[in-house]
Amino acid sequence: MRLRNWRALTRYTGDGVLLPDNNLLESALRPIAMGRRAYLFTAATRGGHVAATMYSLIGTCKLNGIEPYAYLKDVLQRLPAHPVNRVAELLPFNWKPALS
DSSP, X not given: OOGGGHHHHHGGGSXXXXXXXXXXXHHHHHHHHHHHHHHTTOSOTHHHHHHHHHHHHHHHXXXXXXXXXXXXXXXXXXXXXXXXXXXXXXXXXXXOXXXX
């Protein structure tokens, strides 16, 4: 082992938050990588664009602490009657659940 990499290698020992492996990250990325491989064999290129849009929406929901299924269900129900000039209100970082 080269000594110039030692500091980076042992950094996690000084901070209990840091982990010595990246299994958590790899597990989070696995569904995206598997989907990407499957999309290579789709008949339509639009499928990749749709998948990218869905991954972005779901990822943004998770980053904002929103349950993706509840968000998509609410937005898809409200979208037909929602004014076009206010569609930004329905993005995950602006979204407020409809009152039941």
